[in-house]
Amino acid sequence: xxxxxxxxxQLADVGGLTGVQGxxxxxxxxxxxxxxxxxxxxxxxxxPETLRAQDALVRMLHDRARALLPMRFGTSSSDRQEMxxxxxxxxxxxxxxxxxxxxxxxxxRVLGRSSPVDLHVxxxxxxxxxxxxxxxxxxxxxxxxxxxxxxxDLARAVKVEPSPQxxxxxxxxxxxxxxxADEYRHAIDRVAAGLxxxxxxxxxPSPPYAFA
Amino acid sequence: xxxRPHPPFLPTPPHPSDRRAVSALLESPDTSLIDLVDSLLDKxxxxxxxxxxxLADVDLVYLRLTLLxxxxxxxxxxxxx
Numbered sequence: 001x002x003x004x005x006x007x008x009x010q011l012a013d014v015g016g017l018t019g020v021q022g023x024x025x026x027x028x029x030x031x032x033x034x035x036x037x038x039x040x041x042x043x044x045x046x047x048p049e050t051l052r053a054q055d056a057l058v059r060m061l062h063d064r065a066r067a068l069l070p071m072r073f074g075t076s077s078s079d080r081q082e083m084x085x086x087x088x089x090x091x092x093x094x095x096x097x098x099x100x101x102x103x104x105x106x107x108x109r110v111l112g113r114s115s116p117v118d119l120h121v122x123x124x125x126x127x128x129x130x131x132x133x134x135x136x137x138x139x140x141x142x143x144x145x146x147x148x149x150x151x152x153d154l155a156r157a158v159k160v161e162p163s164p165q166x167x168x169x170x171x172x173x174x175x176x177x178x179x180x181a182d183e184y185r186h187a188i189d190r191v192a193a194g195l196x197x198x199x200x201x202x203x204x205p206s207p208p209y210a211f212a
Numbered sequence: 213x214x215x216r217p218h219p220p221f222l223p224t225p226p227h228p229s230d231r232r233a234v235s236a237l238l239e240s241p242d243t244s245l246i247d248l249v250d251s252l253l254d255k256x257x258x259x260x261x262x263x264x265x266x267l268a269d270v271d272l273v274y275l276r277l278t279l280l281x282x283x284x285x286x287x288x289x290x291x292x293x
Contacts, residue, residue, distance in 0.1 A: 004259075007257065046253075055248055069256075069257050070255075070256045072254075072256035072257065073252040075257070075258070087259065090259060107250075171250075209251035209252070209255035209256050210255050
């Protein structure tokens with residue numbers, strides 16, 4: 001079984017690195033990029049140790065690559081040919097790689113009081129209903145917009161996820177240039193200081209999981 | 213490869229007491245757990261391929277964190293189900 005960890009650009013080598021089952025890593029070229037895979041005997045189990053191991057590996061790969069898109073935990077193929085067919089069918093991977101080139105991800109979770117709303121969009125019965133649900137999500141957490149605007153030019157891209165859970169207003173994912181984490185944190189601190197009833201948790205830098 | 217974005221261990225909406233606990237969980241000493249769950253289980257590239265999770269030895273903390281943190285439209289069943 002082929003276990004897929006990431007798709008990377010300009011990843012020189014994987015010397016000294018092994019997969020979550022201790023297996024050697026292999027670089028499989030496709031379309032100008034490289035898939036980082038390992039051959040495992042069984043699908044890795046979902047447990048804390050394996051999650052940590054995969055995340056640690058993806059971070060090290062990210063450090064060695066010009067651009068990297070992490071795969072979701074559990075992504076596997078029965079064999080290499082099937083994996084290559086699947087990758088080839090996703091032309092958008094290459095443009096996504098270009099978008100994260102030289103970048104890393106920062107995350108700010110915004111805590112505070114928010115109005116509980118129904119944030120379901122996938123259950124919409126019509127296109128109009130879907131768009132209305134999206135608009136509802138957008139307006140559900142206006143506090144998050146402060147953190148979108150507040151980082152200014154530091155962010156190459158942003159994703160906002162309002163939360164349906166009381167206490168967590170939502171999460172904002174920013175794609176910033178590598179090495180910009182300190183400046184980012186200062187910017188977030190400035191935004192948070194200007195808001196009442198809101199606290200933030202900032203994490204990162206990390207590989208661009210939310211932009212993969 | 214087949215995609216299974218809805219992990220099979222998440223059929224139940226979070227209990228109100230779990231919802232109230234979100235701030236406490238977010239401020240737990242090991243907030244890296246949150247990032248792990250958020251990043252590796254809910255984000256990342258999903259091919260039309262297969263994302264299958266082995267379920268043995270799943271720690272309850274992960275179930276709880278996942279319920280709290282994964283976007284609702286990806287976790288909770290549509291209304292009426």
